[in-house]
Amino acid sequence: MARPDKVAAVAELKDEFTSSSGAVLTEYRGLSVAQVTELRRSLGQNARFRIVKNTLTKIAATEAGLDDEILGLFEGPSAIAFVRGDVVETAKGLREFAKANPPLVIKGGVIDGQPMTPDQINQLADLESREVLLAKVAGALKATQSRAAAVFNALPTKTAQLAEALRAKRAESEPAEAESAPAEESPTEG
Known part of the structure; x- marks a missing residue:
């Protein structure tokens, strides 16, 4: 026993x-x-x-x-x-x-x-200790979110810049096209 x-x-x-x-x-x-x-x-x-x-x-x-x-x-x-x-x-x-x-x-x-x-x-x-590993994971997640936010914020700015560049390019080329277009000849009587 x-x-x-x-x-x-x-x-x-x-x-x-x-x-x-x-x-x-x-x-x-x-x-x-x-x-x-x-x-x-x-x-x-x-x-x-x-x-x-x-x-x-x-x-x-x-x-x-x-x-x-x-x-x-x-x-x-x-x-x-x-x-x-x-x-x-x-x-x-x-x-x-x-x-x-x-x-x-x-x-x-x-x-x-x-x-x-x-x-x-x-x-x-x-x-690393559990706390350090958790802090690293949290930091990585925060960095990923920050990068995503930066990309999303950059999209409207880049779109506006692209639109402005296209407008400027079109404005530049319109006067040049008007100057380089051949003048219409009037029919000569003769």
Whole structure:
């Protein structure tokens, strides 16, 4: 019979897996308590960094319906960053911390139900944050609208300029045509 505290721990981990937009699995062997505290602080509100027991986490991951690839990563001392906000920001935070603190190793993860390798998580960290990407899309849309408005505003102006040029050309050619037209000869009597 399972102990109530373990059942509660599995239920809590399962809830973390299902309610998070992603989870990044790390090995923290060699990090001090102060370094783990610093990592938690650096991730801020975007992620919750938890040191987990592999056996209980495997049960929770299975109950949450995660892929078997993830279950194979639970070897050695494991910690998981459960992502609540922007996955890119969390991946960047973990990567930067791992560069400064080599004992932290990213083992893999799951983002939106899809298993991710450490390389894929690093590629994710290379992306711009969600806010920056949205700002770029908004800027591109605004620029497109501005160009369309400029084209539509230019049409009447260009049409008026073309009409004026045609009128001037016609006015120029009418007097020239009158001068160059042969004079009608009057019939000579003779």
